[in-house]
Amino acid sequence: MRDHEPHPGHPGRRLTTKEAAELLGVKPETVYAYVSRGQLSSRRAPGGRGSTFDAAEVEALARRNRRESAVSSGSGAELSVRTRITLIEKDRYYYRGVDATELAARHSYEEIAEWVWTGRLRPGAAFTAPEASVAAARDAVLSLPEHTGPADRLRVAAVAAAVEDPLRFDLSEEAVLGTARTLIPTLVAALPPVHRSHRDSGSLARRLWARLSPREPDEASLRILDTALGLLVDHDLAASTLAVRVAASARAHAYAAVSAGLGVIEGPLHGAASGLAHRLLQEVLEEGNAGPVIAEELRAGRRIPGLGHRLYSGEDPRARALFALLEQIPRAEPALAAARDIVATTARHTPLHANVDLALAVFTASSGMLPTAGETIFAVARTAGWIAHALEEYAERPLRMRPSGQYVGPKPPQPLPEAPVPVAD
Numbered sequence: 288m289r290d291h292e293p294h295p296g297h298p299g300r301r302l303t304t305k306e307a308a309e310l311l312g313v314k315p316e317t318v319y320a321y322v323s324r325g326q327l328s329s330r331r332a333p334g335g336r337g338s339t340f341d342a343a344e345v346e347a348l349a350r351r352n353r354r355e356s357a358v359s360s361g362s363g364a365e366l367s368v369r370t371r372i373t374l375i376e377k378d379r380y381y382y383r384g385v386d387a388t389e390l391a392a393r394h395s396y397e398e399i400a401e402w403v404w405t406g407r408l409r410p411g412a413a414f415t416a417p418e419a420s421v422a423a424a425r426d427a428v429l430s431l432p433e434h435t436g437p438a439d440r441l442r443v444a445a446v447a448a449a450v451e452d453p454l455r456f457d458l459s460e461e462a463v464l465g466t467a468r469t470l471i472p473t474l475v476a477a478l479p480p481v482h483r484s485h486r487d488s489g490s491l492a493r494r495l496w497a498r499l500s501p502r503e504p505d506e507a508s509l510r511i512l513d514t515a516l517g518l519l520v521d522h523d524l525a526a527s528t529l530a531v532r533v534a535a536s537a538r539a540h541a542y543a544a545v546s547a548g549l550g551v552i553e554g555p556l557h558g559a560a561s562g563l564a565h566r567l568l569q570e571v572l573e574e575g576n577a578g579p580v581i582a583e584e585l586r587a588g589r590r591i592p593g594l595g596h597r598l599y600s601g602e603d604p605r606a607r608a609l610f611a612l613l614e615q616i617p618r619a620e621p622a623l624a625a626a627r628d629i630v631a632t633t634a635r636h637t638p639l640h641a642n643v644d645l646a647l648a649v650f651t652a653s654s655g656m657l658p659t660a661g662e663t664i665f666a667v668a669r670t671a672g673w674i675a676h677a678l679e680e681y682a683e684r685p686l687r688m689r690p691s692g693q694y695v696g697p698k699p700p701q702p703l704p705e706a707p708v709p710v711a712d
Contacts, residue, residue: 301339311349312684316459320682321348352684368532368688372403372675373521378601382521388608391517396491399517400471400671404464404678414491416472423447424477437478437663438553442546444477445470449542456540458681466541467674474667492516495667499651499660511612511650512664518605518643519665521672523598527551527558531673535680536688544677545670552666561661564593564648568625572652577628591633593626593645602640609646619653 307327308315318340321327326348329338374381382390382403390399397412427447428440448470449455454462476487478498485497492513496504504512521528527548534547552558570580584591596603610626613619626649630641647661654660680688 300342302342302345304338304340307340307345310345311352313682314458317682320460352687368524368529370523370676370679372672372679373523375523375598378599379604380522387518387520388604391514391608394517396513396516396520396668396671399520400467400674403520403671403675404467414468414472416469416476417451420448420451420469420473421476423451424473428477429479436553437659438549438558438666440478441474441663441666442549444474445542445546445549447477448473449540449546452542455542458538458540460678460681463541463674463678463681467671470542470545470674471667471670474670478663495664499656499663500654502655507612507616508654511609511616514612515609515647515650515664516668518608519668521669521675525557526554527669528673528676532676532680533688535677536683536686538681538685541674541677545673548669548673549666552662552669558662558665558669560592561644561647561651561665562658564644565651565658565661567592567629568622568645568648568652569658571625571629572621577625577632581629581632591629591639593642593648594630594633595637595639596642599640599642603642603646605643606641606646609643609650610641613646613649613653616653619649622649622653625649 302310304315304318307318311318311321318327319329319338322329322338327340327344329340331338371383373387374384380387382399383406385402390402394402394408395412397414398408398410400414401407401409401412424444424447427443431440431443452466455466457463472491472494475491475495475498478495480497481499481501487494487497490509490513492509493504495516496509496512524532527550530551531544531548534544539547555563567580567584571577574580581591610623613623626641626645629645630639633639644661647664650656651658651660651664
């Protein structure tokens, strides 16, 4: 179903692909992306050569695009972006209309990524990386200081992989999908494994586990890691995703768009939040009681990580799905009990529910992982969602993500500032 009203003018007039692209201000191949999303209809030209498009439809779509790009010209309105990827409502969230928690329970991370990118499932989908790309990314990451954080490592790996790809500036859907299927495993392979003798094989979750935990994984643990990756693929226009769309709007290639997302995810209110929850959980486990730990956090003026979410009034559905799986792992019971203690203790003052950061912290703490492991999981998982949003943005008018600033400085014209007179010694 098309999401615009037909225009009464120009009855029956047809446009060629080139004419439609010029009117919309996009590349010719983007016109077909509008068709695949149901925003335009097409038919073959007489003689079966090329496609033509109804002029009224194209003009209506162009007007709608212009209206969207004119958001917040000093009006104070929040930017709104049309997307077909993720819907969040009533304490649930959906990938292309399908419950995301159910998808994560039944399909691998790679299969969910394919669904988010294309709207089609590819059973058994597996991502592999070119040797040259992996070698370049590993060399770049190994040159970094030992204390480098996961977002920095992944960002450097993305840049190194981009340099190895001479086709990175091809923004067609097919090319970007090819990039996505090799970039994600390259990012994982670039991270140094905990065991130097490790050899990559098996699922992406198994390869990632080797970078996070010194323990040998069992199937239950790998299932939780794979489920966490699937649950974290996308979450609508989070801060990092918005950064990716801004980069894609300027027609930055996919590696650069992902790098923009990695630059934002490092914030303590975003991807790094799971590390803060991990450290809090460890303190509670060492203390044996959440009360004094929570009191010290509040006394220091810090918010309690792992609790509450602005988009959910109840428990974060991602946390609920992970907690259900963690309850089946005996070694996770102490961390689960500590998490419950944190929630119950803070509920005396503010009734906040656990979010996915706390659930990730239970998983990483009970799996012998470092506090930064949750950030790594988050970043690798979200790369698939960033690619999906970049693909959507490539199909839109370039540079539309350009809101106007509301100037509140001195009213011009102001006199030129005078340089200070130097004082002699």
